[in-house]
Amino acid sequence: MSQVVGIPRALLYYELYPMWKAFFDSLGVKTVLSPPTNKRILEDGVRNTVDEVCLPVKLAVGHVFELKEKTDYIFLPKVISIVPGEYNCPKILGLPDFARYYLTDGHQLIDTSINLHETRRDLWKFFSEVGSRLGFKQLKTRLAYEKARRAQKEYNKLLLQNNYPEEAMDILQGRMVERRKETAGDINIAVVGHSYVLYDEYINLSVFEKLKKQGVNIYTPQVLADKVMRSETASLYKRLYWSLAQQVLGAAYYYMQAPFISGVIHITPFGCGVDSMIGELMDKYVGEVKKPFMRLVLDEHTGEAGFVTRIEAFLDMLKRRKLP
Amino acid sequence: MRITFPHMGYMWVCVEAMLSYLGVDVCVPPLSTKRTLDLGSKYSAEFICMPLKINLGNFIEAAEKGADTIAMAGGKGPCRFGYYAQIEHAILQELGYDYKLVVLEPPERHIFELLNKIRYISGNSSWRKIYKGIKFGFLKARAVDKLEEKAHWLRPREIKHKSTDKAFNQALQQIIKVKTPEEMPAAEENALNIMEQVSVDEQKPVVKVGIIGEIYTLLDPFSNHDLEKQLGYLGVEVERSLYLSEWINDHLLMGFVKDMPSHKDMVKYAYPYTKDVVGGHTREGIGAAVKFAEQGFSGIIHILPFTCMPEIVTMSILPELSKDKDIPVMTLIMDEQTGRAGVTTRLEAFADLIKRKKAAQQNII
Numbered sequence: 001m002s003q004v005v006g007i008p009r010a011l012l013y014y015e016l017y018p019m020w021k022a023f024f025d026s027l028g029v030k031t032v033l034s035p036p037t038n039k040r041i042l043e044d045g046v047r048n049t050v051d052e053v054c055l056p057v058k059l060a061v062g063h064v065f066e067l068k069e070k071t072d073y074i075f076l077p078k079v080i081s082i083v084p085g086e087y088n089c090p091k092i093l094g095l096p097d098f099a100r101y102y103l104t105d106g107h108q109l110i111d112t113s114i115n116l117h118e119t120r121r122d123l124w125k126f127f128s129e130v131g132s133r134l135g136f137k138q139l140k141t142r143l144a145y146e147k148a149r150r151a152q153k154e155y156n157k158l159l160l161q162n163n164y165p166e167e168a169m170d171i172l173q174g175r176m177v178e179r180r181k182e183t184a185g186d187i188n189i190a191v192v193g194h195s196y197v198l199y200d201e202y203i204n205l206s207v208f209e210k211l212k213k214q215g216v217n218i219y220t221p222q223v224l225a226d227k228v229m230r231s232e233t234a235s236l237y238k239r240l241y242w243s244l245a246q247q248v249l250g251a252a253y254y255y256m257q258a259p260f261i262s263g264v265i266h267i268t269p270f271g272c273g274v275d276s277m278i279g280e281l282m283d284k285y286v287g288e289v290k291k292p293f294m295r296l297v298l299d300e301h302t303g304e305a306g307f308v309t310r311i312e313a314f315l316d317m318l319k320r321r322k323l324p
Numbered sequence: 325m326r327i328t329f330p331h332m333g334y335m336w337v338c339v340e341a342m343l344s345y346l347g348v349d350v351c352v353p354p355l356s357t358k359r360t361l362d363l364g365s366k367y368s369a370e371f372i373c374m375p376l377k378i379n380l381g382n383f384i385e386a387a388e389k390g391a392d393t394i395a396m397a398g399g400k401g402p403c404r405f406g407y408y409a410q411i412e413h414a415i416l417q418e419l420g421y422d423y424k425l426v427v428l429e430p431p432e433r434h435i436f437e438l439l440n441k442i443r444y445i446s447g448n449s450s451w452r453k454i455y456k457g458i459k460f461g462f463l464k465a466r467a468v469d470k471l472e473e474k475a476h477w478l479r480p481r482e483i484k485h486k487s488t489d490k491a492f493n494q495a496l497q498q499i500i501k502v503k504t505p506e507e508m509p510a511a512e513e514n515a516l517n518i519m520e521q522v523s524v525d526e527q528k529p530v531v532k533v534g535i536i537g538e539i540y541t542l543l544d545p546f547s548n549h550d551l552e553k554q555l556g557y558l559g560v561e562v563e564r565s566l567y568l569s570e571w572i573n574d575h576l577l578m579g580f581v582k583d584m585p586s587h588k589d590m591v592k593y594a595y596p597y598t599k600d601v602v603g604g605h606t607r608e609g610i611g612a613a614v615k616f617a618e619q620g621f622s623g624i625i626h627i628l629p630f631t632c633m634p635e636i637v638t639m640s641i642l643p644e645l646s647k648d649k650d651i652p653v654m655t656l657i658m659d660e661q662t663g664r665a666g667v668t669t670r671l672e673a674f675a676d677l678i679k680r681k682k683a684a685q686q687n688i689i
Contacts, residue, residue, distance in 0.1 A: 050643075052636045052657070080601050087402035090603035094637025097598040101644045113600045237410045238427075241401035273633040276371035277404055280411055283369075284418060 003134060005110070006067030006074045009034045010060035011092055014165045014195035016082075018172055020075065022151035023127060026144035027136055032071055034063040037202035041066055046300055048102060054269045055203060055299050056196045057091050064099050068107060073134075074099075075110045077126065081117040086243045089274050123149075159222045165199050185217040187318060190255035192221050192248050193267035194275075197298070204267055205304050207296075207311070214315050219261060221251030228254060236281070242274050249278040256282075256291045262318045263292035265311075270299035292318055325424075326351050327445060328391035330379035333543035334468045335568055337500055342461030343395075345504070346446035346453065353386035356546040360385055365660045367415055373404060374547060374629035374659050375540035380412050387421050395445055397576070398429040402603040403634055430575050438576060460505040462577070465569040467499050467512045472552075474519045476563065479556025481524040489553065491522045528559070531678050534616030536565040536609040537627035538635045541658050543568055548627055548658060549667045555625075558675040563621070565590070565612030566605065590615070597641050604634025610641055617649035623678040624651060630659035652678055 005024055007017065017033075024031045034041070037059055045062030060076075067074055078096045081087050096111035103109055110133060114126045124145060131141030151172065158168035170176035189211060197203055198220055211218055221229065229250025233240060240246045248266075255261045266282060268275040279295065286293040294314045296307065328351045329339050336352050343350045354360070356378050363384050364377030383394060394413070399406025409427045416423050426445055431437040443454055471492060478488040495515035502511045533555060541548050542564060552562050573581045590611035597610050613624050626642060628635035639655050646653040654674045656667065 050636070050639050052631075052639060078600055087601075087603070090402050090606070090633040091636055093402065093600075094598070094602045094606065094634070094640065097602070097637065098640035098644070115600070237413070238398075238407065241406060271371055271631045273371065273373070273404055273631050276369045276373075276631065277407055277411060280369045280372065281414065284414055 003073060004030045004032055004071045005134075006032045006034065006071030008060055008063035008067060008074070008076065009036060010063045010200075011056060011095070011196050012079055012088075014199050016079075016152070017165075018155035018169055019148045019152040021169075021173075023130075023144045023148035026147045027131070027134070027140065029134060031075075032067060034066045037062070037200055042202065042300060049098075052271070054091060054271050056194070056200075056269055057095055058300070059200070059203065060095060061099060061102065064102055068103060071107070073108050073110050074103065077130075078111050078113040080113055080115040081243070082114065083243045083246075084116055084119055085239070086241050086246065087117065088244065089242060091273075160225060162223050165195065165222065185212070185215040187215060187315070187322075188217045188219060188261050189318075190219040190251070190258075190261050190264045191267060192252045192255065192264060194244055194248060194269075194272075195222065197267050197269060198222075203269070203298060205298075205302065205307050207265075207267065207307075210308060210311055211315075214312070216315070219255060221247050224251050224254060240278070245274045245278045248275070249281060252278075252282050253285060256286055256289050256293070261291070262322070263294070263314065265314070266293070266295045268295060268297055270297050292321070325349060325393050325447075326391045327393045327395050327426075328353055328383065328386035328389075329395050330382050331356050331544070331546075332375075332540055333545060333568065334472075334496070335465070335543070337468055337496070338461040338465035338568070338572075341464045341502070342457045343445070345460050346442075346449050346457040348446055351386055351389050351391040353382040353389070353391075356382065356544070361660050367419060368411075371631050372411075373632050375405070375538075375544075376408050376412065377660060378540075378544075378547060379408065380415060383412065383416055383423065384419075384421070387416075387423070392422070393424040393426060393445075395426045395428065398427040400430065402601075405604075428576075431578060435578055435580070456505055458577075460508070462569065462572060462581070463505060463508045463512075464499060464502070465572055467508065467515065468496065469567040469569045470512070471495050471499070471515060471519060472564075472567070474516065476552060476556070476561060478519065478522050478524055479553065480530040480559045480561045481526060481528050483523050483525055485557070487522050488519075488556070491519050494518050530559055530561045531622040531675070531682055532561045532563065532620075533623045533625055533678065534563050534565065534612065534621045535625045535627065536612045536616075537605075537625075537638070538629060538632050539566055539571065539605055541627045541629050542566055547629070548656075549662070549664045551625070551627065551656070551667070551671070554668060554671050555675065558672060559679075560675050563616070565609055565616075597645060598637075602634055602637050604632070606634045606638045609635070609638045610645065613642065613645055613651075613653070614649070617645070617651045621651065622682050623674065624653045625674070626653060626655045628655070628657055630657050652681065 007020055041062035044065040045058035049058045049061050064074055076096045076099055079088050080093055100109050110130060112126055112129045116122050127145040128141055155168055155172055158171055208218055229247055232250040232253040233246055255264050326349045331353060340350050340352050360381030361378055364381035368377050368380055396409050398409055409425060413425045428438060428441050475488050475492045482488045495518040498511050498515040502508055555562050570584055573584050574587050579586060587608045590608040593611035593614040594607045598607055616624055642653050
């Protein structure tokens with residue numbers, strides 16, 4: 001059995017990859033991860049999607065193209081809901097439905113639905129379907145499923161210890177020794193946004209590097225416990241029904257009140273529907289707490305110079321505020 | 325308590341009927357105009373979809389007429405509509421409008437969840453009265469839908485330009501002025517009779533186009549620049565994938581009325597393309613497109629507001645569907661920047677294309 005499953009390094013990769021990886025490893029299935037986003041991936045993605053799709057989804061399509069030649073299967077589950085009562089963004093839900101057409105004969109898409117909208121127990125339903133699709137017995141799949149869940153728990157713990165997603169993955173696989181990141185800068189800034197925007201350096205033009213060079217300590221939504229972010233948004237009139245938005249808004253609210261944070265930057269892809277809603281709520285809140293706030297909108301045409309200028313201006317403003 | 329609600333095409337006819345029958349003080353916002361949209365766009369975020377902007381404008385204009393309570397539908401996601409009421413309310417508060425908000429969430433388990441809210445708005449009317457009120461509103465929605473369907477057939481065949489529009493407006497007045505459910509059947513017959521008076525050329529060759537897409541831009545002539553009328557003048561008979569009464573029956577009445585087309589049937593047609601939830605009307609839209617193609621329609625027009633999340637998925641699937649079924653598809657994206665002349669030009673080009681395609685096919689045969 002020499003099945004090779006390709007996993008795109010895009011979208012929910014930053015949230016759920018350790019679970020996928022542990023599952024396939026335990027089954028003895030070889031997996032291939034697409035490389036970090038590069039120019040070719042971007043071009044493939046942009047060329048093959050309709051204009052209206054947001055940049056992260058375009059890149060996901062690019063990653064599918066990258067894996068097409070090297071694998072038998074492409075793992076692109078339809079992640080409808082990962083928390084009961086909530087959903088994902090419709091574009092993420094719809095991705096497998098149109099990504100299917102990019103694959104030529106002989107390639108197969110694993111587009112099984114993960115739908116925990118009713119109950120978390122439905123996660124097993126998803127894994128058992130994937131297992132039987134690849135021809136494994138229930139028992140073996142069950143063991144792999146247990147391992148996958150454990151790996152995901154470990155991973156979430158590592159994220160809370162201030163490791164970036166890809167570092168946490170390396171630690172989990174024993175490729176890197178655990179180490180806390182140094183906090184040497186002289187100013188604390190929160191950068192909020194979807195994980196697939198914050199941690200894909202190609203999309204965000206290495207914003208973290210740029211900030212660090214200026215002596216900034218970065219705080220992201222991923223270092224906050226889920227509980228904290230949920231309690232921040234609990235005062236909303238109605239529960240937000242997008243899990244990822246819940247995270248971003250909760251983190252933004254938290255950091256906006258936190259006295260040790262000097263400013264908040266919200267990074268959003270052009271035309272992001274979910275962010276347009278929570279952005280409205282953020283804007284309202286930031287007016288109340290009077291914290292410096294900047295929104296950077298990114299797409300495939302974003303120029304680096306303009307981007308850097310805005311970051312510099314923001315930092316200058318923060319530094320000047322600190323002066324007596 | 326002076327209740328207002330957002331506009332969506334002719335929905336106001338049915339909502340006003342229901343609420344006034346229940347003895348509620350209703351304030352219908354002025355019909356959407358450029359001013360409405362400008363007001364809404366001014367105060368909302370750039371990437372929020374257009375229906376929210378129009379609704380916001382409606383509420384600001386309704387406040388000028390003295391409304392103090394908003395009643396509107398909610399939702400469970402993943403489309404943004406489910407969070408509209410809350411966001412709009414927050415924006416209005418910031419602008420200094422003191423609105424009270426009543427959100428009619430679609431019933432999850434039992435229809436009583438919705439009925440209780442309606443009972444609250446109506447100042448605790450009897451259940452019998454509420455039942456009659458809802459039925460009245462629904463009958464009006466259905467009657468207006470029938471008129472619209474009739475107009476879709478008449479418009480491309482009319483002999484005198486715009487005579488259908490004139491008849492439609494007269495007929496609509498017949499429906500609007502009815503005050504009790506008992507008078508509805510007579511008024512409906514009367515209205516349809518008025519439509520029958522339009523003289524048509526039945527031999528005139530027409531092409532048929534199916535319209536699918538996001539519900540608001542689909543049902544609201546203001547936000548789609550009178551798409552159906554414009555196509556009608558070009559000699560195109562249109563059919564819509566969705567009507568207001570069907571939506572009410574499916575989502576608010578939980579399929580209570582049985583002899584109506586339901587979204588469940590449409591979803592089945594979409595199976596080869598998408599099986600599971602996407603949100604909004606993606607599955608219904610794709611299903612309708614497949615159905616239109618199989619019924620021999622000459623083309624499909626897909627309409628959505630800029631940044632609409634579920635419809636972008638539809639838009640991404642449509643090229644494949646168009647290839648499979650050999651049917652031309654055109655997507656129109658609407659927002660506050662869309663110019664009417666641009667839409668007209670595109671519709672003319674599309675109508676020319678499908679007419680020529682049809683002619684070519686007939687020559688071969």
